[in-house]
Amino acid sequence: MSDQIHSAEQMVRNFKDQPFLVDRLKTDPNPLTVLEEAAKTAIQQTAPWTGDRILYRVAVIVLGSLCLIAALGSIFLVSIGKTTPEVLVALGSAAVGALVGLFAPTPTGK
Secondary structure (H helix, E strand, C coil), rough: HHHHHHHEEHHHEHHHHHHHHHHHHCCCHHHHHHHHHHHHHHHHHHCCCCCCCCHHHHHHHHHHHHHHHHHHHHEEEEHHHCCCHHHHHHHHHHHHHHHHHHHHHCCCCC
């Protein structure tokens, strides 16, 4: 559903940015074909990764693995009496932040 909303918004933007489409819509004997062409163009202009479940799954798996490796590595290093390197803490924190960013809802603005 959200892909359709973004495509519709892109279609409206196309009509605003390209006045010849509006003229063509007014003069064409079959305005439905103009709308269909504009809709296809709007769908093609949306981001190619939108709705790509495999990409999100890979990102979640990689970031989740990085979180676990950082946490377990820190625990292991502390258990043997060594200090945790700052880079390990930074990587773990960045991975957790990225996961939160993936799961946070996207804001919809006008």
